[in-house]
Amino acid sequence: MSLSVEDLVVRHGLLQAVRGVSFSVERGETLALVGANGAGKTTLLRAIAGAHQAASGRVVFDGADLSGVPSHERVRKGVALVPEGRRLFVQMTVEENLLLGRTAGRSGDWSVERVLETFPNLKPRRHAKAGHLSGGEQQATAIGRALMSNPELLLLDEVSLGLSPLVVDRVYASLHGLISSGTTIILVEQDLNRALSVSNKVICMLEGRVALAGDSRNVSRDEVTKAYFGLHRKGAGGVPA
Amino acid sequence: MMNQIVQGILLGGYYALIACGLSFMFSVMRIINLAHGSLAILSAFALWLLASRFHISPFLGLVIVLPLMAVIGWALQRFLLERSARGGALLPILTTFGLAIVIDNVLFEQFGADTRSLAPFIGSLSYDSWEWPGSIYVGKLAVIIFVAAVVLLGGLQLFLTHTGLGRSIRATSEDPDTAGLVGVDARRANTIAAAIAMVTVGLAGAFLGMRATFDPYAGATQLLFAFEAAVIGGAGSLWGTLIGGIVLALAQTLGATVHPQGFLIGGHVAFLIVLFIRLYTSGLGLRGLLGLAAGKAS
Numbered sequence: 001m002s003l004s005v006e007d008l009v010v011r012h013g014l015l016q017a018v019r020g021v022s023f024s025v026e027r028g029e030t031l032a033l034v035g036a037n038g039a040g041k042t043t044l045l046r047a048i049a050g051a052h053q054a055a056s057g058r059v060v061f062d063g064a065d066l067s068g069v070p071s072h073e074r075v076r077k078g079v080a081l082v083p084e085g086r087r088l089f090v091q092m093t094v095e096e097n098l099l100l101g102r103t104a105g106r107s108g109d110w111s112v113e114r115v116l117e118t119f120p121n122l123k124p125r126r127h128a129k130a131g132h133l134s135g136g137e138q139q140a141t142a143i144g145r146a147l148m149s150n151p152e153l154l155l156l157d158e159v160s161l162g163l164s165p166l167v168v169d170r171v172y173a174s175l176h177g178l179i180s181s182g183t184t185i186i187l188v189e190q191d192l193n194r195a196l197s198v199s200n201k202v203i204c205m206l207e208g209r210v211a212l213a214g215d216s217r218n219v220s221r222d223e224v225t226k227a228y229f230g231l232h233r234k235g236a237g238g239v240p241a
Numbered sequence: 242m243m244n245q246i247v248q249g250i251l252l253g254g255y256y257a258l259i260a261c262g263l264s265f266m267f268s269v270m271r272i273i274n275l276a277h278g279s280l281a282i283l284s285a286f287a288l289w290l291l292a293s294r295f296h297i298s299p300f301l302g303l304v305i306v307l308p309l310m311a312v313i314g315w316a317l318q319r320f321l322l323e324r325s326a327r328g329g330a331l332l333p334i335l336t337t338f339g340l341a342i343v344i345d346n347v348l349f350e351q352f353g354a355d356t357r358s359l360a361p362f363i364g365s366l367s368y369d370s371w372e373w374p375g376s377i378y379v380g381k382l383a384v385i386i387f388v389a390a391v392v393l394l395g396g397l398q399l400f401l402t403h404t405g406l407g408r409s410i411r412a413t414s415e416d417p418d419t420a421g422l423v424g425v426d427a428r429r430a431n432t433i434a435a436a437i438a439m440v441t442v443g444l445a446g447a448f449l450g451m452r453a454t455f456d457p458y459a460g461a462t463q464l465l466f467a468f469e470a471a472v473i474g475g476a477g478s479l480w481g482t483l484i485g486g487i488v489l490a491l492a493q494t495l496g497a498t499v500h501p502q503g504f505l506i507g508g509h510v511a512f513l514i515v516l517f518i519r520l521y522t523s524g525l526g527l528r529g530l531l532g533l534a535a536g537k538a539s
Contacts, residue, residue: 049422050421050422051418051421051422070421070426071421071422072420072421072422072424072425072426072427075422075423075424076424080422080423081422083419083422087416087419087422089411089412089415089416089419089420090415091411091415092408092411092412092415096402096408099405099408100408100409100412100420100423100424100425101423101424102405102424103405103408103409103423103424103425104423104424105424145423146423149423149424
């Protein structure tokens with residue numbers, strides 16, 4: 001599995017939300033995308049998942065150009081997104097939401113039972129409507145739904161947003177399990193410490209561009225913070241764009 | 242009085258059948274199909290043609306007509322509704338309104354203005370009845386229609402809740418963008434939903450033709466009944482459609498006992514009462530609705 005984003009440009013009407021972004025991710029890597037609100041992280045993730053069409057540039061997954069490929073076909077190819085705000089089907093039960101993740105028909109180890117083992121807090125809520133769940137339970141369901149498609153590339157958009165620190169700990173504990181199992185992950189996260197702790201690559205975006213890219217072990221929190229606010233100077237540990 | 246109530250409930254089964262497709266299309270695709278009644282009449286004419294020209298019983302004719310209606314639903318969604326929906330919420334309404342006019346006039350050109358019925362082709366079933374205690378006579382056809390409605394609604398409910406395709410259709414109706422992100426082909430789900438809706442319309446058209454007469458312009462009345470039953474029952478709710486159909490039919494039947502013109506008026510009054518109750522309980526209220534309209538106008 002490899003993902004290559006090449007000079008990607010995505011527009012929202014007249015606004016250019018992503019401006020010529022390029023990077024690549026290899027099998028088993030975890031890439032953290034950080035940046036201020038409006039930096040273009042979510043748009044970039046949604047463009048990779050096929051929810052936004054690129055104005056120019058390419059997303060190449062496993063050697064295949066995904067330009068023009070609709071989102072449901074990308075799921076079939078192994079790309080799954082956990083969207084910001086969870087976007088569960090609130091009229092459906094937890095189990096029904098999870099089963100929907102299997103629509104793409106990819107074979108693999110993930111089943112409803114395994115998701116419930118991974119997220120034990122969902123077990124007693126299996127037949128509850130998704131709209132009646134707590135924030136943490138909803139997030140676990142959203143991640144489980146994406147996992148049910150047996151993805152090769154998992155895109156996680158703001159998984160800790162709106163959750164209590166305790167619940168975030170639980171979600172990240174399950175993410176550690178996924179990472180150690182070899183799942184490739186691109187993670188959008190506002191919490192810099194968490195982002196750096198789980199990832200081996202980091203990209204900081206600013207106004208739609210890559211402001212800093214580097215190895216999570218070699219990039220200091222200070223450098224990322226400076227890039228976050230557009231204060232990064234050349235010669236630091238990361239690679240400024 | 243008991244007789245009127247029983248007849249009303251049985252008639253409600255037919256209204257549930259005709260409203261089912263309208264409600265289904267609205268809940269999944271958010272499209273109000275104004276050609277709904279005309280498509281039911283198209284189905285009735287197709288069965289009449291098979292029966293009168295080829296001596297195929299209307300019940301056997303369903304084996305031919307229902308798949309044809311499914312194909313019509315597929316084609317309508319793929320080539321007309323899907324495209325018009327891109328132009329906003331109003332365009333599909335205008336498109337289906339235009340489609341109704343086209344269907345009505347093509348039927349008029351082909352079959353003329355004469356009223357037809359499928360009753361002569363189903364033998365004594367059209368007038369046979371059972372006598373229930375209390376000298377209540379219930380038509381065998383009316384019972385068949387009611388049972389067909391319950392079976393159809395129950396079958397649809399099972400399909401939507403217990404099959405992968407049903408879940409995909411529900412997901413598409415709730416959030417088509419997110420449905421795509423979990424691997425659901427929303428376009429395919431909508432097309433299948435339109436085909437299913439047209440099958441229910443075809444069945445309703447068949448029963449309309451068996452229990453009453455029809456002509457090329459009868460679609461508008463059927464659309465009105467379907468719309469009233471769907472709104473009374475709560476658009477998008479399958480079992481609500483059955484309740485809506487029964488309430489509408491009871492109001493019509495009881496209205497007819499008051500005055501000969503009371504059949505239609507009774508139904509309209511029940512529809513308006515439910516509509517106003519819904520407006521007030523939604524918190525919007527008539528004043529709010531008028532305020533909203535005034536705000537939009539300004």
